[in-house]
Amino acid sequence: MRIGHALGALAGLWGTGLIGTSAALAEEEIFVDPVLVFGPSRAARDLFETPNSVSVIGEQEILRLMPQTYEDLMGDIPGVSIPGGPRGISHEPNIRGFQDEQVVLRVDGARYNFNAGHRGRFFTDPEILKRIEVIRGGASTAFGSGALGGVVLLDTKDAEDIVKPGDVWGGRIKLGYNSQGAELRTAATLAAKAEEFDILGFVSYSAMGDDMTDGGGQDILNSELDVFNSLFKIGYEPTEGQRFELSYQFYDDTGVTPPNANAGATPDTVVDRAMQFHTAQLAWDYAPAGSDLVNLSALVYFNQAKLEEDRIADGRFDETTYTTFGAELVNRSDFDFGLPVRLTYGVEAYRDEQEALRNGAPRLQAPDATALFAAAFVQADVELSPEFTLTPGVRLDYYSLDPEGAYQDRSEAEVSPRLALTWRPQKATQIWASAGQSFRAPSLTELYNDGVHFSTTGFGLGPGTVFSGNNVFVPTPDLEPEKALQFELGARHDMFDVLGAGDKLSFSGSAYYGRVDDYIDQVVTFIDFSTATFNPITGNLEVDGTTMARNVDAVIWGFEGEVAYDSDLWFASAALTLPRGRAQDGGGLGSIPADRIVLTLGLRPDPDLELGVRANLVDGQDDVPTGSTPTPGYTTFDLFVNWVPQDGPFADLEFAAGIDNVLDREFRIHPNGLNQPGRAYKVSAAWNF
Numbered sequence: 001m002r003i004g005h006a007l008g009a010l011a012g013l014w015g016t017g018l019i020g021t022s023a024a025l026a027e028e029e030i031f032v033d034p035v036l037v038f039g040p041s042r043a044a045r046d047l048f049e050t051p052n053s054v055s056v057i058g059e060q061e062i063l064r065l066m067p068q069t070y071e072d073l074m075g076d077i078p079g080v081s082i083p084g085g086p087r088g089i090s091h092e093p094n095i096r097g098f099q100d101e102q103v104v105l106r107v108d109g110a111r112y113n114f115n116a117g118h119r120g121r122f123f124t125d126p127e128i129l130k131r132i133e134v135i136r137g138g139a140s141t142a143f144g145s146g147a148l149g150g151v152v153l154l155d156t157k158d159a160e161d162i163v164k165p166g167d168v169w170g171g172r173i174k175l176g177y178n179s180q181g182a183e184l185r186t187a188a189t190l191a192a193k194a195e196e197f198d199i200l201g202f203v204s205y206s207a208m209g210d211d212m213t214d215g216g217g218q219d220i221l222n223s224e225l226d227v228f229n230s231l232f233k234i235g236y237e238p239t240e241g242q243r244f245e246l247s248y249q250f251y252d253d254t255g256v257t258p259p260n261a262n263a264g265a266t267p268d269t270v271v272d273r274a275m276q277f278h279t280a281q282l283a284w285d286y287a288p289a290g291s292d293l294v295n296l297s298a299l300v301y302f303n304q305a306k307l308e309e310d311r312i313a314d315g316r317f318d319e320t321t322y323t324t325f326g327a328e329l330v331n332r333s334d335f336d337f338g339l340p341v342r343l344t345y346g347v348e349a350y351r352d353e354q355e356a357l358r359n360g361a362p363r364l365q366a367p368d369a370t371a372l373f374a375a376a377f378v379q380a381d382v383e384l385s386p387e388f389t390l391t392p393g394v395r396l397d398y399y400s401l402d403p404e405g406a407y408q409d410r411s412e413a414e415v416s417p418r419l420a421l422t423w424r425p426q427k428a429t430q431i432w433a434s435a436g437q438s439f440r441a442p443s444l445t446e447l448y449n450d451g452v453h454f455s456t457t458g459f460g461l462g463p464g465t466v467f468s469g470n471n472v473f474v475p476t477p478d479l480e481p482e483k484a485l486q487f488e489l490g491a492r493h494d495m496f497d498v499l500g501a502g503d504k505l506s507f508s509g510s511a512y513y514g515r516v517d518d519y520i521d522q523v524v525t526f527i528d529f530s531t532a533t534f535n536p537i538t539g540n541l542e543v544d545g546t547t548m549a550r551n552v553d554a555v556i557w558g559f560e561g562e563v564a565y566d567s568d569l570w571f572a573s574a575a576l577t578l579p580r581g582r583a584q585d586g587g588g589l590g591s592i593p594a595d596r597i598v599l600t601l602g603l604r605p606d607p608d609l610e611l612g613v614r615a616n617l618v619d620g621q622d623d624v625p626t627g628s629t630p631t632p633g634y635t636t637f638d639l640f641v642n643w644v645p646q647d648g649p650f651a652d653l654e655f656a657a658g659i660d661n662v663l664d665r666e667f668r669i670h671p672n673g674l675n676q677p678g679r680a681y682k683v684s685a686a687w688n689f
Helices: 002-014 019-027 059-065 070-074 444-448
Strands: 053-058 103-107 129-136 150-156 169-178 183-194 197-208 225-236 242-257 271-286 296-311 317-336 340-358 369-383 388-403 410-426 429-440 452-455 459-462 465-473 482-496 504-525 533-535 540-566 570-583 596-606 609-618 634-643 653-660 680-688
Touching: 053 059, 059 070, 059 129, 059 634, 059 653, 070 129, 340 444, 369 444, 388 429, 388 444
Parallel strands: 103 150, 465 540
Antiparallel strands: 053 129, 129 150, 169 183, 169 680, 183 197, 197 225, 225 242, 242 271, 271 296, 296 317, 317 340, 340 369, 369 388, 388 410, 410 429, 429 482, 452 465, 459 465, 482 504, 504 540, 533 540, 540 570, 570 596, 596 609, 609 634, 634 653, 653 680
């Protein structure tokens, strides 16, 4: 009902006659700065030349959102949700019902493959981000294993984003406060440019003084965490069109929390957690002036996540280390074979290594193993005519898995083809269709995990039979890779000077359908009688519970739409998400998000001042697997205001404030196990110099 009312309001926009006011645009040249996207073709492209569903968040939107977590930052994008509960350390992206390792995450081009259950991969402070690009839908042709649901690309700031034109050096200092958790956030950035060199340094620290509370007034126990983040970059441009960049990022969080950060805390389960993440990258970009054949990007990177968890109740000490080495080489060339052709091609290789200990001995829940991936890909944009562009592409991935212990090595190859067609009947209109296959190799943990998952109090099941209270992992070394054949039809349309000179009205939408073979589904069986064993000491049959991964076939489908209006005086937007998914046997899929519409309305009473309200209208999600918990619907409202004076005594300052969850609603984001935070008051100030 809630979504239906919102759709009626959207329909009213179409009925106002606004579409007709811009009919003449088909014959006019439109001069506006294009929105550039980089991910789908691995090169800069106008959004209207891209046959993909793509969303971009820039610095202005980051300022408006004042994010404490990546759910704050990305949770309103159509087709995207960030489950994992209120603690940001467990956040993972969900795109169209694909989540965790089914979505590729890259930061400044490097893959973040860290994989440990209920523990997230976001290790970069949003304060140092200059843009986020989210590709929705299968993207294995360009990004390989894991890009079933899409790709999240995070780009950090460079020296040129900090140093003002004509200056040699510059900086930025920011302070912020969030009433949820009594969190104080501090950040400082310094940068300098001198001839062919530039350098940037960034540090931030977030300290929470208390646990967060939900909308019902209940404490979210053990949600108090402290986070340190730093980034260092040095760039060298020896010639025009050539750049080398070396960067290093460090992340550290500490606090007392459950190992499953999306679960409630109890004295018996909480751990003293220390998480450190390092990444180092060396990049080379070479695009000589006047060359149509060479536009080269090379990247070598290393990252390592090290997690230490000391269980307070009994001193059990777990260590998990996940290391990735990677490299890629990508080139772009323009040819004319009678038809203009833009060709993007390259090679990529990376190696993941997982090691885990418990009290100094190998830990079965995350057994030692390595995975090696090597790939080559090519994608072309063939301009059939000024209106039509054909985009074929293909990628070949080879991977090998090397577990230690009793399991055999295995190696496989996967082909990921894609074909898309773009029609641009006018400059501000695009209609596109695509079909492609993506895949994901099973993770090391899914294949080989063993040992106890969790324990509870045992009890009798009848004469001579007892439940042990232990739920144990069942290794599945023969698990097949996931493969998704996906089809998508989308459109974009921009209109200008609709209600006044200089304004803009944008429409976009896409419908998708995908068949997923060998979808990897985790099944938790509380009491599994197949595990019954006879205990000669007690004379009883003892039965465990089990957790195991299995392959099932599934289908996903849905629709995403967005309408946005922007002018000097006011702005408004509506973003709709309608995801669906079912297992082929008719059962629900636990990862499908709820229907959602996000409405935003804002005013600019002064060119330097922006204020507004955001509403999230979310339906309940009860189409879940048997035994899973449905999620009720909810409506929340947020208020925001930011003031960025361009001149006068406060020039170079930024002020922002907001109230999230104004009505203090109690709600969960499907399929979270915990409520989200209640009302939060936020304020920040930054000085650019």
